[in-house]
Amino acid sequence: MSLNRRDFIKLATVGGAVFSSGLAGMHAFAKTGKQDAFYFVQLSDTHWGFDNRKFNADPQGTLPKAVALVNELDPQPDFVVFTGDLTHTTDDAQLRRKRMAEFQEIAGKLKTGNVRFMPGEHDASLDGGVAYKEFFGDLNYTFDHKGIHFIALDNVSDPRARLGDSQLAWLKEDLRQRDANAPIVVLTHRPLFDLAPQWGWATQDGSKAMALLMPYSNVTVFYGHIHQEHHHNTGHISHHSAKSLIFPLPAPGSVDKKHKIAWDAEQPYRGLGVRSIQADMPGAAFELSETSL
Amino acid sequence: MEGVGRDFVLVPLAVLLFVGAHAQSDRHKADERVVRITASRFEYNPPRIELKKGEPVTLELISLDRVHGFNIPDLGLRADVLPEQSVRVKFTPDKAGTYTFLCDIFCGDGHGEMSGTLVVKE
Numbered sequence: 543m544s545l546n547r548r549d550f551i552k553l554a555t556v557g558g559a560v561f562s563s564g565l566a567g568m569h570a571f572a573k574t575g576k577q578d579a580f581y582f583v584q585l586s587d588t589h590w591g592f593d594n595r596k597f598n599a600d601p602q603g604t605l606p607k608a609v610a611l612v613n614e615l616d617p618q619p620d621f622v623v624f625t626g627d628l629t630h631t632t633d634d635a636q637l638r639r640k641r642m643a644e645f646q647e648i649a650g651k652l653k654t655g656n657v658r659f660m661p662g663e664h665d666a667s668l669d670g671g672v673a674y675k676e677f678f679g680d681l682n683y684t685f686d687h688k689g690i691h692f693i694a695l696d697n698v699s700d701p702r703a704r705l706g707d708s709q710l711a712w713l714k715e716d717l718r719q720r721d722a723n724a725p726i727v728v729l730t731h732r733p734l735f736d737l738a739p740q741w742g743w744a745t746q747d748g749s750k751a752m753a754l755l756m757p758y759s760n761v762t763v764f765y766g767h768i769h770q771e772h773h774h775n776t777g778h779i780s781h782h783s784a785k786s787l788i789f790p791l792p793a794p795g796s797v798d799k800k801h802k803i804a805w806d807a808e809q810p811y812r813g814l815g816v817r818s819i820q821a822d823m824p825g826a827a828f829e830l831s832e833t834s835l
Numbered sequence: 836m837e838g839v840g841r842d843f844v845l846v847p848l849a850v851l852l853f854v855g856a857h858a859q860s861d862r863h864k865a866d867e868r869v870v871r872i873t874a875s876r877f878e879y880n881p882p883r884i885e886l887k888k889g890e891p892v893t894l895e896l897i898s899l900d901r902v903h904g905f906n907i908p909d910l911g912l913r914a915d916v917l918p919e920q921s922v923r924v925k926f927t928p929d930k931a932g933t934y935t936f937l938c939d940i941f942c943g944d945g946h947g948e949m950s951g952t953l954v955v956k957e
Contacts, residue, residue: 631943663941701942702904702939702940739906739908741935742947746939799948799950800947800948
């Protein structure tokens, strides 16, 4: 990536969020110094263990490169969240665990001590999340950070891409305890809306989760899965997908058959990147900064 | 979707029974087209199906390895495709066009590209 591109900052406003791109944007977030403001980093779809040089000529170097980029930030983000597909799927349960252990070791090099993990279907669909839980803990959970309530949903451990009635009941009970205007961030792997069902870019019962979230006025969803930046609004709720850290995929519905985009030696790491998210408290729009590797 | 039915027959003995049963079935319903589709990691065979608008059809699906899904989101049709029993999806396409069908039950590396094309002609 050239310095020009790194230093390029473009601001736009879509769906209540402000966007910028470039490492300079991330550093600007880090140094706002606003009281109560904080930022976190979203990394997604690292697919540790994937090794097809046609699509990524540096499969073992891409994740460490992203970790190094995040570690450059000063001050450090309050936390980093990985929104699923930490590892590439395998039928071999032992190899799955080996990949998870290797991923965990690399992610452990992030300077911020606060790292949140979420499963993707590659991590959890073939064994119902058994191995994932051994390494990373619960498949769905909540946490609070500086006045924002974060809800991590699991729409991957069921191979049919469902949240399931039990998790929906859990979500309903969690939301029941929130004020209608409470700032809420939902983290998922798959989109909760029908982005491109013909490509599997949907959650079968995602509309049920959206129905539970709709009464709340300040909800933002961050997700992964589609290996590209994408922004969408369902009413007042905005959804933002992040780039992958292994290979990009085409824009939804842009080609007849979904396929991985080949590595471009002229533009290595093209389409791969890191997102930082600035939260100005309380309840203000998030500011998103996208940085290419 | 007009109907989904299953033939509860066992493999491998049932392969012959399956073929025989459906040969008889086809005689009884000579005007109804049956398209047999196999699913296996990570493809459908045939990967492309051509139908005529307004012509009733039965898609008869069976898996050669594990459970797969068969989903045509744009037509609101879906079924589980099992390894030891066939499943029938009966419908009459009423709109010409090209539709994607895909596996919607995660089945491993390559799942994301397990899809095919259904073409409905005028």
